[in-house]
Amino acid sequence: KAGVTQTPRYLIKTRGQQVTLSCSPISGHRSVSWYQQTPGQGLQFLFEYFSETQRNKGNFPGRFSGRQFSNSRSEMNVSTLELGDSALYLCASSLAGPFQGYTFGSGTRLTVV
Amino acid sequence: DQQVKQNSPSLSVQEGRISILNCDYTNSMFDYFLWYKKYPAEGPTFLISISSIKDKNEDGRFTVFLNKSAKHLSLHIVPSQPGDSAVYFCAARETNSGGSNYKLTFGKGTLLTVNP
DSSP states (O other): OOOOEEEOSEEEEOTTOOEEEEEEOOTTOOEEEEEEEETTTEEEEEEEEETTEEEEEOSOOTTEEEEEOTTSOEEEEEOSOOGGGOEEEEEEEESSSSSSOOEEOOOEEEEEO | OOSEEOOOSEEEEETTSOEEEEEEEOOTTEEEEEEEEEOTTSOOEEEEEEETTOSEEEETTEEEEEETTTTEEEEEESSOOGGGOEEEEEEEEEEOTTSSOEEEEEOOOEEEEEEO
């Protein structure tokens, strides 16, 4: 079966712009979580969606937002980009939550210049 | 405040030897622990997990040990192979008071290099 698909794989944006990242979970998975990975910081939890509802939110500013659609696909949006937003953004899906762990996508590498 | 700590940024071992990756945590509400492996340009891959009610879980060459009193867990890889070279993340799950919402807290990772 198809894995978690994240698009685009790479993105270069200018400071002040906004960006939207997309994640298509494994078929049947209803929980989608987003993480930010930066060098030396590991994976930082952004938010989790389940059945179109945000269930958890990490400690990120309001510039970071997301949503989930009825087909479980999820989007993440970052407005007013800052240089420090440059990171690998990872999406993970699971049936109902991280019970047995997630299946991660390959990520979107965002570079803000 | 970092609730999951992997104090060794890197580890180098010889092929065939044992690799031991360590992880410490501070949050007593963590009830489930996982290890992920990550290759460059790929997403993390689930490796092995352990519930807080157990102290050991084994899967092939991989064994995870949990010492709840010390708030410490470790991943043992025996024997180590060059293909095991990757970044290993320790993660912990916390059940909130509602019991229905979960998130994972990750450590910063340990780069394991297995030399032929």
